[in-house]
Amino acid sequence: MPVSQDGTAYDLIGPEDAPLVVLIHGLGLTRHSTWGQIVPSLAQEFLVLSYDLCGHGETSLPTGPVRLTQLAQQLIALLDFLSLEGGALIGFSLGGMINRRVAIDYPDRVTALAILNSPHERGEEQQKLVEDRARTTSSGGPGASLDVTISRWFTDAFRTNYSDQVALIRDVVLANDTNNYAAHRQVLAEGVVELIRPDPPLTHPSLVITCQNDTGSTPAMSHAIAKEISGAETIIIPNLQHLGLIEAPSAFADPIASFLRKKIS
Numbered sequence: 001m002p003v004s005q006d007g008t009a010y011d012l013i014g015p016e017d018a019p020l021v022v023l024i025h026g027l028g029l030t031r032h033s034t035w036g037q038i039v040p041s042l043a044q045e046f047l048v049l050s051y052d053l054c055g056h057g058e059t060s061l062p063t064g065p066v067r068l069t070q071l072a073q074q075l076i077a078l079l080d081f082l083s084l085e086g087g088a089l090i091g092f093s094l095g096g097m098i099n100r101r102v103a104i105d106y107p108d109r110v111t112a113l114a115i116l117n118s119p120h121e122r123g124e125e126q127q128k129l130v131e132d133r134a135r136t137t138s139s140g141g142p143g144a145s146l147d148v149t150i151s152r153w154f155t156d157a158f159r160t161n162y163s164d165q166v167a168l169i170r171d172v173v174l175a176n177d178t179n180n181y182a183a184h185r186q187v188l189a190e191g192v193v194e195l196i197r198p199d200p201p202l203t204h205p206s207l208v209i210t211c212q213n214d215t216g217s218t219p220a221m222s223h224a225i226a227k228e229i230s231g232a233e234t235i236i237i238p239n240l241q242h243l244g245l246i247e248a249p250s251a252f253a254d255p256i257a258s259f260l261r262k263k264i265s
Contacts, residue, residue: 001058003059006081008051008060008077009051009057009058010031012082014042014043019264020084020111021049021088022079022090023050024053024099025053025056025095026096028142029173030056032050037246038245038253038256041257045260053071054070055177061180066187068187068191068194072105079109085109088264091113091114093188097118100118104198107202111205111264112205112260113205113206114207114208114260115208115222116245117214118217127192130189131189133189134189141178142174143173152242153241158247165246169243198228202228203230207259209235209237209255209256210222211239211240211242211244212240214240217242222236
């Protein structure tokens with residue numbers, strides 16, 4: 001397992017001379033659990049870098065505070081360690097906040113963005129509710145309300161017919177360090193406000209995707225993200241929920257690959 005100098009676990013797969021694509025997972029998950037079915041297809045055409053966020057999977061726990069800025073810096077440090085100038089950043093959920101933060105802070109390191117099932121402006125009242133809920137439930141750890149969370153992530157049919165895959169995701173979430181999970185959950189709740197209507201606005205080629213029935217990263221949010229990025233494309237995948245990426249990976253991999261071929265190849 002390759003690890004950077006600051007303890008970030010990663011995989012780098014694909015043709016060395018191909019354009020770089022970086023995959024950034026979401027809260028409580030890992031690079032393997034999120035992207036395992038997508039990396040092989042992308043790595044046929046692109047050099048694919050996937051990594052575990054601070055304290056997730058095989059990456060060391062952070063030594064300082066966890067903020068969206070620090071999570072962006074984790075990726076930049078990894079790129080520097082690997083002597084990679086930059087690439088297309090594909091971020092899921094919290095990862096779709098991290099890649100936007102990187103694009104704001106380090107625009108020259110980003111060739112394109114794909115923002116998947118990622119939250120955006122919630123409105124003042126809803127934003128307060130989300131932040132309060134993240135604070136008050138953090139003591140319960142990653143297992144708190146996990147059954148309810150799983151029901152929001154996967155469709156009923158998938159939970160019934162692919163219970164083994166659902167169980168694997170459950171185990172990945174439960175393996176998280178309680179304090180680190182709470183810190184990242186707070187970033188997911190609070191960090192959105194840093195990304196709304198950035199000034200100057202983002203201008204990178206961008207693809208914004210979510211699922212029709214994702215209640216936390218809604219179609220309206222994806223349209224709002226795209227509206228703030230000149231020329232951004234939006235795709236709403238029917239019927240699926242927050243983890244449609246895992247439930248139906250080809251529904252994401254195909255449009256992402258098509259977008260990358262047009263924008264960075």
